[in-house]
Amino acid sequence: MGEFDFIDRSNSNAEKHTLKQKLFGTQEVLPMWVADMDIATPACVxxxxxxxxxxxxxxxxxxxxxxxxxxxxxxxxxxxxxxxxxxxxxxxxxxxxxxxxxxxxxxxxxxxxxxxxxxxxxxxxxxxxxxxxxxxxxxxxxxxxxxxxxxxxxxxxxxxxxxxxxxxxxxxxxxxxxxxxxxxxxxxxxxxxxxxxxxxxxxxxxxxxxxxxxxxxxxxxxxxxxxxxxxxxxxxxxxxxxxxxxxxxxxxxxxxxxxxxxxxxxxxxxxxxxxxxxxxxxxGDTWHAGLINHLTANLELIDTWCKAHPIVRFTKPQGTYLAWLDCRALKMGDRELRDFFVKEAGLGLSAGLSFGKEGSGFMRLNFAVATEILHTALEQLSHALKRNGYG
Ligand SMILES: Cc1ncc(COP(=O)(O)O)c(C=O)c1O
Missing domain, CATH: 3.40.640.10 (Type I PLP-dependent aspartate aminotransferase-like (Major domain))
Incomplete structure (x- = not known):
């Protein structure tokens, strides 16, 4: 848990869960799309x-x-x-x-x-x-x-x-x-x-x-x-x-x-x-400093994972808790890519194409989650890549 409370929001009205069926056609995805966090709002607030x-x-x-x-x-x-x-x-x-x-x-x-x-x-x-x-x-x-x-x-x-x-x-x-x-x-x-x-x-x-x-x-x-x-x-x-x-x-x-x-x-x-x-x-200053530490650690985890899976190209963001994953080397169409993430990896990410045609072939992953959840997500993606012959 570290110094933050990570909250399981699956039983709340959190958009990341309530819109799963509509966006991904299933409840069975780890939702890592909408830009909010699984971290409790600061106690001072x-x-x-x-x-x-x-x-x-x-x-x-x-x-x-x-x-x-x-x-x-x-x-x-x-x-x-x-x-x-x-x-x-x-x-x-x-x-x-x-x-x-x-x-x-x-x-x-x-x-x-x-x-x-x-x-x-x-x-x-x-x-x-x-x-x-x-x-x-x-x-x-x-x-x-x-x-x-x-x-x-x-x-x-x-x-x-x-x-x-x-x-x-x-x-x-x-x-x-x-x-x-x-x-x-x-x-x-x-x-x-x-x-x-x-x-x-x-x-x-x-x-x-x-x-x-x-x-x-x-x-x-x-x-x-x-x-x-x-x-x-x-x-x-x-x-x-x-x-x-x-x-x-x-x-x-x-x-x-x-x-x-x-x-x-x-x-x-x-x-x-x-x-x-x-x-x-x-x-909120102290809480914010802790948040940046947590997000920095999660970012390192993604970077290390991407280095081990170079088929997903990744340039570390300088800001935001959003990872812009370049999946173009998978050579899938955008629908196929989205289906791969949902059906094979069990992940609910934002499709790059929704940000404009320059986003084609990319997926956006929100990493403002508990490190264990991020770990699970990356594991799921590793298995999906492997099963589908991507190394
Ligand atoms: C760049 C940017 N602007 C605005 C918003 C949303 O702001 P608000 O909820 O205050 O309309 C977001 C949310 O993801 C965002 O990423």
């Missing part, structure tokens, strides 16, 4: 919520100033960026914020750039809001690390290109973008009048020797052109509290965003979420 329940009224409450300040302090402590309280507004969901920002900063028919492969709602938000999706695929170098393709981006920009959706750190490929990469991207967008929506919800899941650089921390000009989305959902395994924030330093952009917010009437959210948010950002 649960205790704060319990304490709040001693008060018998759960009425309307505004997001406390203390909560916003706790997040600013956390970002300063962990990422060296002085985010100001005045820039922040509450959001019930990072994806909802993407939708709001798309509507605030572009018109129907305008173009929005997405760097594929990427978290599927990026595509859905562009399309469902009637904007035109422009793909600027990431390119993989010889070591398997992904990079921005700025030449391709430059070629695709037209007067109708208004926004770029950045995923930083990147789900699913696990890149923690370097300062110089972000600088070049940020400057190109600035030069072309393209506002960047920077989804940084994975910013706290970064492995030793890597540093998350908030896009808005790079320069004042880039900051004024950036909408940053952050929240405690991934960091503290508390997605179920549905709480995050949007940071916009430019007054002009903030006012446009606020106009859009009025239309959706998110208000300030739920009181128990405020309490959880504040407690996590105030008291």
């Amino acid at each position: 649960l205790d704060a919520v319990r304490q709040r329940l001693d008060h018998p009224i759960i009425g309307y409450e505004i997001m406390p100033e203390r909560a916003y300040r706790a997040q600013c302090d956390w970002v300063n402590r962990h990422h060296g960026w002085t985010m100001q309280r005045e820039w922040l507004s509450y959001s019930p969901s990072v994806v909802a914020s993407i939708g709001c920002a798309i509507r605030a900063f572009s018109d129907e028919g305008d173009e929005v750039i997405v760097q594929s492969p990427v978290y599927p709602p990026f595509y859905e938000m562009v399309r469902s809001n009637g904007r035109k999706l422009i793909l600027n695929p990431l390119i993989q170098d010889e070591e398997g690390r992904y990079n921005f393709d700025l030449d391709d981006l430059q070629r695709k920009i037209t007067p109708k290109t208004k926004l770029l959706l950045l995923c930083s750190p990147h789900n699913p490929v696990g890149c923690v973008w370097l300062r110089e990469e972000l600088l070049a991207l940020g400057e190109l967008c600035l030069k072309n009048g393209i506002v960047v929506i920077s989804d940084e919800v994975h910013c706290d899941i970064v492995f030793p020797e890597n540093t998350h650089v908030p896009l808005a921390s790079i320069s004042q000009a880039i900051r004024e052109n950036t909408v940053t989305l952050i929240g405690p959902g991934k960091t503290f395994n508390m997605a179920g509290f549905s709480i995050s924030t949007v940071a916009i330093s430019s007054q002009k952009l903030r006012e446009r965003y606020q106009e859009e917010l009025q239309k959706v009437h998110y208000g300030d959210g739920a009181v128990l979420s405020h309490v959880a948010f504040e407690a996590a950002y105030t008291h």
